[in-house]
Amino acid sequence: MIEIGKVGVIESGDDVGFQVKVIDDSESTGGLLILTGKNLSDPNVEAFDSWVSNEEELECYFEESNWIIKWL
Template sequence: MIEIGKVGWIRTGDDAGKFVKVNELPDSPPSYLVLLAHDREFKSGCGDYWVEDFESLEGFFTEGAWIVEWLGESE
């Protein structure tokens, strides 16, 4: 399951070992900004991708073969 607005660690697939966060943009219907970084604070090695809708977001995660461990606030 893809968590919106929550930091995750990419366990396997393309970009394994990086952190990811998905932000919902205020479009109608919403689009999404996928943020990537080497660190949890998103200060190092950052990049981003825009996807058109939730279906495209799911396809983006599938294409990268990502298995993401979604982190809690204290992790």
């Protein structure tokens, strides 16, 4: 299950070792933001973002990335 608003560590798939966080951004953009980076709690570390329009697309994004996440 994909956790919204929680940080997880990517244990398998693309970007192994990176952290991931999904943010509900429906009020601003109408969708969900997917943040990835080596340490999302450090504002000085480079992070990347992607956007999907709904939870179905979110599931597909995670599947395409072959992610297994350990939620913290």
